[in-house]
Amino acid sequence: MTKPVIVWFRRDLRLNDNPALNEARAVGGAVIPVYVHDEAGEAAWSSGGASRWWLHHALSRLSEALRARASRLIIRKGDSSAALIDLIKETGAGAVYWNRRYESAIVARDAMIEAALNERRIATRSFNGALLFEPHTIKNKQGGPFQVFTPYWRHCLAQAVAEPVSLAKGAFKQTRKWPVSESVDALELRPRLNWADGFARHWEPGEEGAQRRLKDFLKASVGSYAQQRNLPDMDGTSRLSPWLHFGEISPRQIWSALRACSRESGVFPANASARIFLSEIGWREFAYHLLAHFPHTPTRPLRVNFENFPWAEDSDGEKLRAWQRGQTGYPIVDAGMRQLWQTGWMHNRVRMIAASFLVKHLRLPWQRGAEWFWDTLVDADLANNTLGWQWSAGCGADAAPYFRIFAPVAQGERFDREGGYVRRWIPELAKVPNKWVHQPWKAPESVLNDAGVKLGEHYPKPIVDHAEARIAALAAFKAMRTAGSGS
DNA sequence: TTTTGAGTTGTTCGA
């Protein structure tokens, strides 16, 4: 009789286009879906607070979806290797299948588990469930990894992309006796305090929620993506990032759905908007490419001369705290940081502005920003977070040149012209007229009085002066360069 | 090996 196969779910919390699950069902025996909550195994990057909230709901939805197929999700806590070996003993499973991950600590751990299982004569198979182009399959002509996006993505687009595979209909083959499982609640993923209560108004974790969101985006927003993706007051971006992170949707499914939309025009991608959206998926691929080939980059700069960048002092943490709490006095920055806190997400345009502000105006290390985002974003993803922060700081691959310092007032006026975004997240400024809403400190006394705002009381004065901070940042970069070349 | 062209997302200044 065919032995059961364990499907080890990780960052692939979906039933459709799940190669490990598909292949396990194809074996013909029982399938035992398993999730192991192994915080120590995640090393330095176990899920942050906001991600844990999402994970709680993602696991609940996956568990329900499996029950609808007459199956179950078996949940265990603790060391992954020990949990899998226990389950093999309890179920008589002959194999473990999973979809690959790319963080260096996880790659190393998975290799050890594979060896340990093979030693016990348990078959293991791993699959690509998370990427269009896995890092080891993409090489430049010198045989090395790409470090510039454009040639990387051009190269990728010349490769074939596999079609997503839908889950075959019908119930799963049953195991004779289900092993015991923890409840999702027992993982204690939701915060003890109720700070995440607002998240549920903004998000619908789970595979169905992902498909609904993709459909809505393709119907309503992708056509105007080129123009509207930069306007934080609009729903112009896909907002698929958290579902993508947990693998509730795969990039293959997105690629395929986008191509179906382009069918009428006979060209793929059909237009500038579709091409730009696809290239955003490409940036995610590029981030995984870089993380796999430069595994030290979550904590250390890719460009080594940035190791001795002269960051500013902030011994009491006051500046960092002002940034985290949305109290810098620059409305577009503060609105973003408050959106992040309240919803677990921040619009991409504002992420760039807020990141640039931390790194260039406050001159605090990008790692502090990356840590905060890791804890507060529902879409926190090691590859994307690392690339984004190193790009903003200017120390990464294909990064922003050092002289590119976002001006928060100009950015606010350009991308949030009516101030709707700022007013939504900073109610103190609700009555400040458009002309001053991005720089209330410049407004005449009478205007502020009419708006009911006293600066320094209801809303802070700017904690740094833009022009001075800009000059200081340029000087710091210059100092780093001279220090680097001198030795 | 050497050379050449090019590189997500900006800002400021001065005409």
Added chain:
DNA sequence: GTCGAACAACTCAAA
């Protein structure tokens, strides 16, 4: 208000 140039120099990728 609008426009183009300067910002400074470096690294990558391909020929």
